[in-house]
Amino acid sequence: MTNDVSRKEREIVIPGDLLEGDKLRPGAGTYVSDGKIYAAFLGIKSVKSNYINVIPMGGRYIPCVGDSVIGKVEDIGPSNWLIDISAPHPAPLHVNEVPWRVEFGDTARYMNIGDIILAKVLMVDETMRIQVTMKDQGLRKLQDGQVVEISPTKVPRIIGKGGSMIQMIKGYTNCRIFVGQNGRIWLDGEVDNIMHAIKAIRMIEQDAHSYGLTERVKEYLESVTQQDNVESE
């Protein structure tokens, strides 16, 4: 991701805007009409390896196979759970896709309505039928902690390049944090620290597309963590 020309500026485009660019190919968030490329989303224009893309500014979470998501158990059936992953479609979790051996009709003993789980999107077909799984490393029921929701389009900024942003928040606040691709973030740790982490996350969400964000978040985290140290001495 170090190659290219998209570094100049972040240009906001509006649905229907003509995206010029000779020899560029239409990428995500664009459409072609009369051989010309137009923006389909309100978002930011970016050019990557000969493709012109529009990164949307908002919108619902649309699941992709392999996404790790934070879900909430919504309903229980005899052989499956219905998980809310904040997508527009229901996401069932079948008993074969959990790490336990569950007897038919015994689902409620393992997970109940309201439980928060870390899951992975197993399957999405063209009619948007979804299935999620918990049979992978690190996927489990999340005990304690709390969940905050952000816009799923801001998730990459929360994580930062190579996980830098989220590592920084974890480092300063000493919290355990999971970021789901669906815009849900689970945090656990000391109450004060969680509050600081949430504040930092909100800061990132608010200014997701501004420059010098990492620095400002770092400054904020430094100031609050130092303050706490002084108070505790």
Added chain:
Amino acid sequence: MSEIVDDIKFIDEEGKRIDGRRVDEMRPLKIEAGVLKRADGSAYLEWGDNKVMAAVYGPRECHPRHMQNPSRAIIQCRYNMMSFSVSDRKRPGPDRRSIEISKIISEALENVVFTENFPRTSIDVYIEVLQANAGTRVAGLTAASVALADAGIPMRDLVPAVAVGKADGHIILDLNGKEDNFGSADLPIAMIPRTGEVLLMQMDGHMTMEELDLALSYAKKACQEIYDIQRDALHRRYASQAGTEDDNDDDDDLPDEEA
């Protein structure tokens, strides 16, 4: 409404209208995007004395289930006039007129939204008319398309809409309350300026072919103007976030997270 209908002179000697506009002049239009926090997308619009709020939710699971379309999203629109939006209290709730307007607005929007991206879902558009003074359906549609873009819904283009009409034998752009009530024709039009595609057109009253051509040319010009205002509203929504310096963060590189 105590006015005597025959007495109104819609165009004076200087060619000015009752509110001082020229025949091809619009009322002042102001749009703001992203005004409601809990909606996925929203817009507030003031157009002359019209005040309209539009909110968009979704795409979300479609209820009732039998309305789902297995290949695309449906757009459900509710146009509603507040009881205090007009001078005689409007009886609240949907009536024949507002059901019709809801239908034509949702049909206009279905032509620009990439509904095939979201099978079996519904995109819900709520249009509340807070204050009405003629041309609320075009105001509602103009606001709704801004709200849709704000909600991050993929669409071909924004939809500007305007009403053209006839009063005193003159074709006039963007009728106000009196011109609408006592004029002789009213023609709301939604048109995409780039392609000239017409997404909504209704007419009551009569026009000759020549008058219709003139009306369409006024509408086309006005739609371009409205389109620019819509774009500006969406630009302003994020203007404060556009910086100038550089840093190393990347937009769409998605590393995996761990605890």
